[in-house]
Amino acid sequence: QKPQNPGAPMTRWLFLPCSTRPDGNTLALARAAAAHLPAGAEAHWFDLATPPLPRFADLRARGGHVAPNGRLAELAAATLAADELVLVSPVYWYGLAGPGHEMLDHWSGWLEVPGMEFAGRMRGKRLWLVTVRADPAQGSQAPLEDAMRRSARWMGLRFGGALHGVGDAPGEVLADAEAMARARVFFTTPEA
Incomplete structure (x- = not known):
């Protein structure tokens, strides 16, 4: 995505x-929000x-962790190059989807490399959360949001906020008028 204002900081x-x-509801909601990034934003997807x-x-008992390589090196480089990190996950069993949890596990290993x-290079970045849940009742997303707030605090990240939608069948979240309205302003109104 190209910056909308060439004079704004990138x-x-x-x-x-x-x-x-693939192409699930959470990705659809994240794309809707990403269409309204602040001026000077450059979006990357991993x-x-x-x-x-x-x-x-966990290799701590065997002498420690080694620098990431291959796909993990690509993820580490993209993560460290970013100013803003957006976790895009459906609510699975009141928590983060498996691949997201796997990434956080690798983060814990990278702390030891x-x-x-x-840790020092991550400090001060901002973490955002975009989720979609099938359960229309409020509250099922709360444990995941709380876990990400706590994780951000522990890592020295700021928490930007959480955007929640409701949907189950592919594309259903696009009919969640409240979530779609919030998506338009979500990244321009951070909590911290």
């Missing part, structure tokens, strides 16, 4: 879809599900 947004359903991330192995300085 911000790099990294969208991290983690649904295993699908965490396709191809799948390598499984995380000598010379990577992952």
Whole structure:
């Protein structure tokens, strides 16, 4: 996406879809919100599900973690280059979809990589959450939102906010008028 105002400072947004359903509702809601990024925004997308991330192995007891390589090196580079990180996940069992959780596990490993300085380089970035749930009742998204707020705080990130939609069958979220209206202003009205 090209900046709308050439004089505005450039911000790099990294969208991290983690649904295993191709072109699902959460991705549709994230795309709707991304169409209204602030001036000077540059959007990048990194699908965490396709191809799948390598499984995380906690190697602390075996002498520590090594620098990421392959697909993980691409993810690490994209993550560290971003100013704004947007987790795009359906609500699965009141939590983050598996590929998103896998990414967070890798983040914990990168904290241990000598010379990577992952924690220091992440500090001050902003984390956003875009979700869609099948359950129309309010509250089923609350545990996931709380987990991401806590994770952001623990990592030294600011939490930008959470955009929630309702939908089950493909494209259903587009009929969620409240979510679609909020998508238009979501990224221009951060919490922090």
